[in-house]
Amino acid sequence: MKAWRQPNLTDSLPESHSTIRIPHNGGFWRTLAAYTGPGLLIAVGYMDPGNWATDIAGGSQFGYKLLSVILISNLFAMLLQHLSLKLGIATGRDLAQACRDSYSRPVSLLLWVLAEIAIAATDLAEVIGSAIALNLLFGMPLPLGVALTVLDVFLLLFLQKKGFRVIESIVGVLILIILVGFGYEMLLAQPDVRAILGGLVPRTEVVTTPGMLYIAIGILGATVMPHNLYLHSSIVQTRNFARTDEGRKQAIRFATIDSTASLSLAFFINAAILILAAATFHFSGNQQVADINDAYKLLDPLLGATAASIVFGVALLASGQNSTLTGTIAGQIVMEGFIHLKLKPWVRRLVTRLVAVVPAMIVAILYGERGTAELLVLSQVILSLQLSFAVVPLVRFTSDRLKMGRFVNPLWVTITSWIVAVVIIALNGYLLWNTVKWMI
Numbered sequence: 001m002k003a004w005r006q007p008n009l010t011d012s013l014p015e016s017h018s019t020i021r022i023p024h025n026g027g028f029w030r031t032l033a034a035y036t037g038p039g040l041l042i043a044v045g046y047m048d049p050g051n052w053a054t055d056i057a058g059g060s061q062f063g064y065k066l067l068s069v070i071l072i073s074n075l076f077a078m079l080l081q082h083l084s085l086k087l088g089i090a091t092g093r094d095l096a097q098a099c100r101d102s103y104s105r106p107v108s109l110l111l112w113v114l115a116e117i118a119i120a121a122t123d124l125a126e127v128i129g130s131a132i133a134l135n136l137l138f139g140m141p142l143p144l145g146v147a148l149t150v151l152d153v154f155l156l157l158f159l160q161k162k163g164f165r166v167i168e169s170i171v172g173v174l175i176l177i178i179l180v181g182f183g184y185e186m187l188l189a190q191p192d193v194r195a196i197l198g199g200l201v202p203r204t205e206v207v208t209t210p211g212m213l214y215i216a217i218g219i220l221g222a223t224v225m226p227h228n229l230y231l232h233s234s235i236v237q238t239r240n241f242a243r244t245d246e247g248r249k250q251a252i253r254f255a256t257i258d259s260t261a262s263l264s265l266a267f268f269i270n271a272a273i274l275i276l277a278a279a280t281f282h283f284s285g286n287q288q289v290a291d292i293n294d295a296y297k298l299l300d301p302l303l304g305a306t307a308a309s310i311v312f313g314v315a316l317l318a319s320g321q322n323s324t325l326t327g328t329i330a331g332q333i334v335m336e337g338f339i340h341l342k343l344k345p346w347v348r349r350l351v352t353r354l355v356a357v358v359p360a361m362i363v364a365i366l367y368g369e370r371g372t373a374e375l376l377v378l379s380q381v382i383l384s385l386q387l388s389f390a391v392v393p394l395v396r397f398t399s400d401r402l403k404m405g406r407f408v409n410p411l412w413v414t415i416t417s418w419i420v421a422v423v424i425i426a427l428n429g430y431l432l433w434n435t436v437k438w439m440i
Contacts, residue, residue: 037168039262046266049129059277064199088233096337112338130320181315
C-alpha cells in the first residue's frame with residue numbers, strides 16, 4: 001500500500017477538534033483524567049439495545065456457557081478500538097478520511113454507502129430500544145415512543161453546543177445508571193459465582209452445538225460495531241495533545257488506557273445481562289426467553305422484588321439514549337470524512353433519525369411488540385454485513401509503515417489483527433447466511 005494519495009486538509013469533527021486541554025507535566029492521573037471520555041462513548045456501542053437481545057437469549061437458553069464468547073468478543077473489541085484510536089492520533093485522519101485518501105472514488109463512495117447503512121441500522125436499534133423502554137416503564141404505545149425519539153436530535157444539538165466534554169459527562173452518567181441497575185439486579189439474582197467463572201472458560205461445546213453456535217455468533221456480531229471504528233478514530237482528536245512524535249506516543253498510551261478500561265465496563269454490563277438471564281430464567285425453567293419484553297415481565301415474579309423490572313427498564317432507556325448520542329456523531333464523521341459534505345448539524349441528525357424512525361414506526365403500527373423485536377435482530381444482521389468493510393481497511397492502514405511511520409503495528413499485532421478480522425468476517429458471514437436461509 002502506498003502513502004496517502006492526498007493531504008488531509010480538514011480536521012475531523014472540526015467543531016470539537018483539539019478543544020480539550022491536556023495538562024503539561026500534570027502527572028499520570030491528571031493526564032489520564034484529561035484523556036478519559038472517548039472510551040466511554042465507544043463503550044456505549046458495546047452495551048446498546050442490540051446486545052441485550054442476544055445476551056438474554058444466550059443466558060436463558062444455555063446458562064453461563066456463553067460468557068466465554070462475551071469475553072473473547074470484548075478482547076477483539078479492545079484490539080480493534082486500539083487500532084482505531086492509533087490511526088486517528090498518528091495520522092490526524094479518522095477512518096473515513098483515511099479511506100477517502102487511500103481508495104479510488106468509486107470504492108470510497110461504496111464504503112460510504114455501507115457505513116451509512118450501518119449507522120442507520122445502529123440508529124434503528126436505538127430507536128426501538130428507547131421505544132420499548134418507554135412502553136415498559138410508562139405504558140406508552142410503541143408508535144408514540146418511536147415518534148418521541150426524534151426529539152433526541154435536538155437534545156444532542158443542544159449538548160454539543162455546550163462542548164464535547166459535556167457530552168462525555170452525560171454518557172458517563174448514563175453508563176453509571178446502567179452499571180448500578182445491573183449491579184442491583186445481580187444482588188437480587190444471587191448467581192452461582194463458581195458457575196460464572198466456569199462459563200468464562202472457552203469450550204468446544206459452543207462450536208459443536210448448532211443452536212449455541214448461532215447465538216454465539218449473534219453475540220459477536222452485536223458486540224463489535226462498525227460505526228465505533230469510525231467514531232473512535234475521530235473523537236480521540238478532540239484532545240489538544242502536542243502534534244509531535246512524543247505527544248502522539250503519550251496520546252496513544254493514555255487513550256488506550258481509557259479505551260481498555262471503558263470496554264472492561266462494557267464487558268461487565270454485557271456479562272451481567274447474560275448472567276441475570278441465566279440465573280433468573282434458565283435455572284427456573286424459563287429457557288425460551290429471548291425477548292426484552294418477556295424478560296421485563298418475568299423479572300419481578302421470579303426475583304421477588306417489585307423494583308427489578310423498573311430498574312431493568314430504566315437501564316434499557318439509558319442504553320438507548322446513550323447510543324443515540326454516539327450514533328449521530330458517527331454519522332457526521334462518516335459523511336464529512338468520505339464525501340466532505342457538510343450539512344447543518346440538526347439537518348444531518350434529523351435525516352439519520354428519520355431513516356430509522358420510518359421503518360420502526362411502520363413495524364410498530366402493523367406488528368407491535370413481536371415485529372419490533374424481530375426488527376431489532378435484523379438491525380444486528382445488517383451491522384454484521386458491514387463490519388468487514390470497516391475492519392479490513394483499519395487493519396491495512398495501521399499495518400502500513402508508509403502511512404503510520406514509527407507508529408505502525410508491530411508484526412505480532414498485525415498478525416493478531418488479521419486473525420481477528422478473518423474470524424469476525426467468517427463468523428458474521430455464517431450468521432448472515434443462516435439468517436437469509438431462515439428468511440427464505
